[in-house]
Amino acid sequence: MPDDDSSEANLASLSLKRSYRTGSDPLNEFYVPCLSRAVKYDRAAGFFDSKSLTVAARGIAGLIRNGGSMRVICSPRFNDNDFDILQNLTEDVGESDVLESALARGIDPENPDVEEYLQTDRFKCLAWMVEKGHLEIKVAYMPADKEKNPYRMYHEKLGIITDGSENRVAFTGSLNETESGWTENYESFEVFRSWVGNEDERIQDKQDAFDRLWTDQDPEVEVYDLPEAVERSVTERSPETVDGKPALNLFLTEEGSKTDADEIMELWPHQQEAIDWWRDHNYWGILAMATGTGKTYTALRAARLQADTRLTIIVVPTKVLIDQWLDELVDVFGEDTEILECTGRENWREQILEVVDPFRLGDLDQIAKRDRTVLITTPHTASSDAFRRAVKHIPENRLQMIIDEVHNIGSEQFRKTLEIDAGRRLGLSATPNRQWDEEGTRIIYQYFGGQDPFRFTTEEAIENGYLAEYDYNPLLCELSTEEYEDYLEYTKQLGQIEAQLKSSKSPPQRLFDRREQILRDRARIKKRAIRKPARFGAFLDSEHPTPAIVFCEDNEQIDELQNELEKRNKRYGVYVSDRPEEQANAFHKFETGAIDYLLAIRCLDEGVDVPDCPTAVIISSSTNTREFIQRRGRVLRTSDRKDHAVIYDLFVLPGINAQPNDPAAKKIIKQELRRAKLLMDAARNGDEAEVQLAKDLAEYGDGFKSLVYAVKAPDAFEGSPLES
Template identity: 35%
Template sequence: MGFKNLNISYQYRSDQESGNIIKDFYIPVLSQTKIYKRAVGYFSSGSLMLAAKGISELIDKGGKMQLIASPRLNEKDIEAIELGYRLREDVIEDSIIRSITKPTTLLMKERFNYLAWLIANEQLDIKIAMTRNVLSYGLYHEKIGIMEDWENNKIAFSGSSNETEGGLYNNFESIDVFCNWQDGDDIRVQRKELDFEKLWGNSTSQLEIIEFPQVAKERLLSYRTSQYAERDPEIEVTHVDINKSNLNTPRMPENLEIRDYQKEAIKSWFRNECKGLLEMATGTGKTITAITAVTKLWEVTQRLAVIVVCPYTHLVDQWVKDLKKYNMSPLIAYNSRNLWEEDVNNHITAFQSGAINHFCLITTNATFSLPHMQVILRKLNKNVVFIADEAHHLGAESSRKLLIEEFPYRLALSATPNRWYDEDGTDSLLSYFGNQVVFQFGLEKAIGKYLTEYYYHPHIIYLDEDESEKYYEVTRKIVKLFPKDGNFKNDDSKGLTSLLIERARILSRARNKLIKLKELLSNRKDSLYNIVYCGDSSVDGERQIDAVSKLLGNDLDMKIHSFTSREDAIQRKELLERFETGDLQALIAIKCLDEGVDVPATQNAYILASSTNPREFIQRRGRVLRKHPQKKYSYIHDFIVLPRELDQIELIEPTLFNMERNIVKRELTRLSEFADLARNGPLAHEEIAKVKHAYNLLNF
C-alpha cells in the first residue's frame, strides 16, 4: 500500500477539525515512506522533537530520513567568530551541543530515542545550513517536509509560522499538504523537492551546508534505549501510569544517617504544624533535612503532593538527584511549557481524583510564577507540602503575591533569610511560612564538625595614582551635591546616585588587585582547587574576569576556566568535574558559584570583588568550607580597596573623611565576621585593626 491509498487532507491544524496531525497524517504517511526529507529551521531540542513526530513506523519499515537545520548562534558566538577568538566550526559545534538539552519528559525522551535509533541504523543523515556570511546573523529558517513512498509517489508539506522551535508538540501547529498525483499539486511538490535537493547538495547561493558534528551525533546516540515505542507517545500517553506513580512514594534511603541537628530541625517543623523556615548554613544539609521531613510527613498522611521551587535550574537538577534517593520520581518543570504542562496536569488531576496518592513536582521560581503554572497548581488544596529553596528569592513583592495560601504544609530553606534592605519582604515571607524560623544552625556551630576550619587573610589594596585622581574628582562632585540637611531634590538624587556608582566602580576595578593576586599565586602555580571571585567591572577596558583569566592562564601558565553565564549547563557540569579531578587548577567566577553549586573540593578562595550584601559573602564562605577528603583546611584571601594610604587619612577634610569612613565601615562588617571564626582570627583582626584605627572605628 502506498500514499494513494491513504485518506490525506490538504491541511491539518491543531484544532483537529481537519484531523489529528500526528494520528491522521504523520503516522500513516511515514509508515509508507521510503525517504523523508525534513527542514525544521532552528536546530534545537524542540525542532528535533518536531521532526521526530510519528517516525516509529519509519524505523520499522527501513525508511531513511534527511534532516536540515540551522544553528542558533548568540551574540557571543558571532563575536567569537568575528574577532577570530575561535574557529567558526568550533563555535557552531558548541552551539549545536548547547541546543541538545537533556530530555525531561516521556514524550521528549521517546522522540530522542527515535532519532537515536535512526542514527544507529544509519537511517538518518543530518546537515547544518548556514548563511554564507555568518556575521550577518542570517538564519536558514524554512520548515518543509517531503515524503516519497516505495511506489515513487510524493507528498510535500510546509509548516505555518506557528510551528516554531518552541512548539515541541505544539501550542498550535498547522501544515499545508500537497500530493504529486493530484491536479495542481505536482508543480508545488517538484518545487519544494528541488529546493531541498539544491540545499542538501550545497547548491543554494546564499547558504552553505556543513556536516553534522560527530560529537553532537554521539550526544543524540546517548539517548538510545534498548527499545522504542511502537506508537508515538503523543498519541499513546494521555494518562498517568497510576500503578507506577503509586510505587514511587517517599521512602528513607538505606544507610543514610541523619545528623542530630537535622533531626531537631524536623521535630521543630512538625511542632509548628509543618510550617516554618530552616535557617541553616550553606553546606549543612538543608536539602536532605527538607526531603527527610517530607518523607516523615508522608509516613503520617499516606497522601501527599510535593511541590519544590528553586531559583535556578542547576538547583533543580541537584534536587532531582537527592529526591530520587528517597524513591521519588519528580516531574521537572522549566523551559517551554510544552515539555511539562501535560504531565503536570495529568498528575494533579489523578491526585485530586484519588487515582494516585503521591506525586512530586520540582520547578524554578520563574516557571512557578507563570500564569498557566499558577492556574494548574491552584487546583490543589489539601495534602500539599510546598518547599522553597533559597526562599529569600520569593520575598520580592511580585513573587510573594503568587504564594498559594491553600497549601497547608510549607517549608522554607535559606542560609540568609533576611532580605537586604527589604524588611517588608522578609516579614511577608516569614508570615507565609508560619511566622517562625523554626530552626537555626549557623556557621559557628558547623565549622570544625560539618564544615572545614579555615584561615582568613585580608589584603589591603590601594588605588594607584591615576585611579586616585579619578576617585578624588568624582568624590568632589559628590561633596557638592550632598545636601547638608540630608533632603534630596529629585534631580540631585539621580545625579548623586550615578556618581556614587561611578566611584564604587573605581574601587571595584582597582589594578592593584591583579598585582596582589599575581604575587599570591606566583609561588603557588602548581596548586589545585582555587576559585577566584571577580567583579563585573572592567580594568583598562577589559572585563576583570578576562584580565584574571589571562593573568592565571597566560602569565602563570595555570589550567583555568571561567565559570559564568557564558557557559551553559552542560559545560558547567564538565568544568566542575574537571575541577574535582584536578584537571583544572582554578575556576574564575563572578556570581555563578554563589548559590547552589557544590564545589566541595575548593581549598583556596580569592575574593577580588564582593558586595556589602551579607548574603553574598555568607554564601561564598559556606561554599568554600564544604568538607572534602582532599582538604583539611580552607584558605580565604579577601581584597579590600582603600582610596588612599592609611598615613594620609588624617590629612583629609572632615566631610571627605566621613564619606570614606562610611564606605570602609561597610567593608569591615564582612572582614570582621570572616575573622571572628577563622583559625588565625587574632592575626586577621590585627590587620583589620590597622584600618579601624586609621578611620577611628576601633569600637565598630
C-alpha cells in the first residue's frame, strides 16, 4: 500500500475492502488513507464531534495539504430541554437559539464547558478550516409533527470521498462522525469504489442524496446553516498560519485528545476570565487572585488546555498543601493521571527518569500512549540540582510549570527553580510581590513574562459572593512600661547605625547585620507583648463565634495562650510544623468540630482550607502585608455553616508612658494602623471600626487620633517591579 501521507497517490491505489467492522481497525485501514488522498469529503452523520478530526489527524492534514474541503451534515445533540423548547416555541426562544446551544454540546459532548474546549489547539484548527472554507457544517433535524413521534432525529450515516483524479469512495453503515464512532463503538459499514464494476452508480445515488440534503430539498428533513453565532465563536479562534495554512502538526501531534474527567465543575466568571487572560498572554503569567477564590482549580483547568503532550510540573510550598492539590488534581485531570510526588516522603529519584524520558526524547508515540503526567513537588526539591537535572533537557514545548504561592520562589534559596525552561508558565499568589525584596520580585515577574498579573481582589470576591463578608474587631493591648522603654532604646540604636551608614562610603557588613538584628528585636517587642495572653483571656470570656484559628508568634507564646485556654476548660489543638503528629491530629479535630480553637504559627498561613471556620484571632503579626492578607483568607471561604466571618486583631498601643507627640509612639501606631486599615477596607463594619479606633486613640492626644484618617492601607497588589 502506498504511503498514506502521499497527496499525489489516488484512491484507486488503495486496497480497500468491501466492508469494515470493529476489530479490523477501520480508522487506519480505511478512513485515514482515504482522507490523505482526498480533495473533497461529504459526510452525513447522526452525530459529529471535532474529536473525529483528531483521531483521523493524518488524513485531515492530507486533505488540507491537497487544498481539499469537507462538508458535514449532522444532527445536533438535543437534550430533553431542547426537545421541550422545540415543541413549545415562543416568541422569546427561536429555533436558531436551540440549534446553537445544542450544536455547541455536539462539538464535544463529553465536555460541558464548551468555552474551554474551544480554546484547545484542536479547535483552533477546526476554526481555521471553517474560516477558510475547508470545512462547512450544516445542521439537520426532523421537524416536530403531532401525528408522528415529536422526538424523531436525523440519523442517516453516509460519506463520499473524492480525490483529484475524480475517483470516489462512498461508505454507509452504523458509525457516526465522532471519536467513539471510529475508535470505540462496535460499528460496521459497506464501501463502494468508483473504479470497481457498477459501484460508481451507487456512489452517485449517495452523492445525489447528500446534495439534496445540503440544499435543503429533502421534504422529511430541515437543514440549517451553521448558526452564525456559533460560526463566529469558532472562527475568532483561528490560529496563526504559515503560507496561508495552519501548523498541520497541531493535528499530527494533537494535544488535549484524551478523555477528561467525567464531571467538571462549572467555572466562576473570574476563573474563566483568568484562564482567558493566561491564554491571551501565550500561556505565561501570574494569577494574583484573593485567597479563597479558586486559584488551584483555575490553574488545573488552565493546565488541561491542549496539555496531553506536555509534562506538568506543580510546585507547592508545603506537603500539607500537596495533599490538597492531589485531591483536586485527580478531580480535574481524572483518576488515570500519572502523578509522581517528588518530596522527602517519596523515593522519587528512582522513578523520575522513567517518567520524564519520553518528554525529553520528544517521542510523540510514547507520549501519546501515556496518561496525563504530573510531577508535584516543593520549592526545596524543585530548586535542587537532582530535580533540575532530571527535567533539564525536556523541550520547552513539552513542559508546563505551575508554581503555587509564587512569592516564595523569589527567595535566594529557591530561585534556581526558575532555571527550568517551561514553554507554559503559571504563577499563583494572592500577593505575588515580595515585600522588601525588589530583586526577588523582579526575578519572579521576568520568569512569567514581565506583564502585570491578572488580579481578582478580596473586595471583588466579597462583592460577587465568592468570599464571605466579615467584621473586623481590633482588640487593644498596651505595651508595658519596660517594653516601651526597650522599644525606645532600640529606636535610638537604629538611629545611630543609620547615621553611620549614611556617613560611610563603604560601610562594613557588620553594620547592616546589626541593623537587621535590632529591627528584629524591636519588632519582637510588639509581637510578644507580655499583656497579649491576658488580653486573649479576656477575649475568651467574651461572646464570639467558634471554631477559631489563633495566629501566634512562636511556641513560647502558644504555651502562654494554652494556659489561658486551660484555665477556662476550652477545647483546643496546636498546629505547628515542628510537631507533625500533633499537627495532623489537631487539624483533623478542628475540621470535625472536636475542638473549638486551633493555635497556629506561620505554617497555617498559606493555602490550607478550613471553609467552615468563621473566626480568626491575630495575636501576632508582622508588618508584612502578605502575612495578614493570607491569615484573613483562612476564614473568608464560604460555607453553609456560617453567614459571615469575624477577624479579631490584637492592636498594640505604646502604653501610658507615651508622650503626645512621641515619634516612636506614632511609629508603633502607624504600623498597626496599616494592617488595620487594609483589614477594615473590605470589612462590612469598616467605617464603624475606624470611628471606634479614632476614639480609642484620642486618649493619647489628637495627634494620635488623626493618624487613623491619615495612614493609608498598604496596596496588596503593587505594580510590576519591572516598571520601576
